[in-house]
Amino acid sequence: EIVLTQSPGTLSLSPGERATLSCRVSQSISSSYLAWYQQKPDQAPRLLIYGASYRATGIPDRFSGSGSGTDFTLTISRLEPADFAVYYCQHYGTSLTFGGGTKVEI
Amino acid sequence: QVQLQESGPGLVKPSETLSLTCTVSGYSFSSGYYWGWIRQPPGKGLEWIGTIYHTGSTYYNPSLKSRVTISVDTSKNQFSLKLSSVTAADTAVYYCARSAAAMYYIDVWGKGTTVTVSS
Numbered sequence: 001e002i003v004l005t006q007s008p009g010t011l012s013l014s015p016g017e018r019a020t021l022s023c024r025v026s027q028s029i030s031s032s033y034l035a036w037y038q039q040k041p042d043q044a045p046r047l048l049i050y051g052a053s054y055r056a057t058g059i060p061d062r063f064s065g066s067g068s069g070t071d072f073t074l075t076i077s078r079l080e081p082a083d084f085a086v087y088y089c090q091h092y093g094t095s096l097t098f099g100g101g102t103k104v105e106i
Numbered sequence: 107q108v109q110l111q112e113s114g115p116g117l118v119k120p121s122e123t124l125s126l127t128c129t130v131s132g133y134s135f136s137s138g139y140y141w142g143w144i145r146q147p148p149g150k151g152l153e154w155i156g157t158i159y160h161t162g163s164t165y166y167n168p169s170l171k172s173r174v175t176i177s178v179d180t181s182k183n184q185f186s187l188k189l190s191s192v193t194a195a196d197t198a199v200y201y202c203a204r205s206a207a208a209m210y211y212i213d214v215w216g217k218g219t220t221v222t223v224s225s
Contacts, residue, residue, distance in 0.1 A: 035211035035212075037212075043217075044201055044215035044216065044218050045201075045215060046215070047211060047212060047213050050211040090152075090211060092205075092209050092210050092211055093209055094209060096167070096209050097154070098151055098152040098153070098154070101151050
């Protein structure tokens with residue numbers, strides 16, 4: 001079973017700062033099969049990134065994804081007030097599993 | 107624009123069967139894509155439950171497989187979830203969702219519906 005571990009659990013930053021979120025996978029995976037989602041309170045998750053680095057439709061370019069093998073990163077270059085939320089990584093392909101999430105708070 | 111809407115009882119008694127339906131609008135259900143269910147217990151992360159194709163092929167989370175049935179009604183543009191023998195651990199927000207393949211990222215989500223398991 002593939003396990004995704006996200007760190008840190010909580011990231012406290014200010015608007016305008018850079019956010020770097022980590023997703024570590026328990027075994028090496030193809031970078032084609034890693035996605036990132038944003039979830040705000042009382043809302044469904046929203047797809048941000050798929051294939052580790054491809055932005056979904058309508059996602060601003062301040063969001064970027066990178067990584068390979070077992071280590072993946074979501075970077076938000078300059079935080080805007082709307083970006084404070086919980087972020088989840090997801091592995092897909094052979095199974096469908098989510099990380100535990102990182103909360104980005106002000 | 108495709109939209110998904112979950113419906114069903116918000117309260118289910120322990121040991122009974124949870125039943126939810128997802129209605130798809132703005133898209134011809136039989137044209138493709140895969141349709142699934144994901145849940146989120148209060149204050150916790152996301153868990154994939156299962157996925158179905160419009161032909162009826164199903165894919166389930168191994169940890170839930172013995173209790174889950176997902177079915178499709180193409181005439182109504184709907185798919186449904188049944189989860190049997192529920193306990194308090196099944197209390198969660200249940201989302202229906204769309205993906206381009208059985209084990210794939212999810213590009214469209216429903217708003218979610220809260221199901222509480224309690225007597």
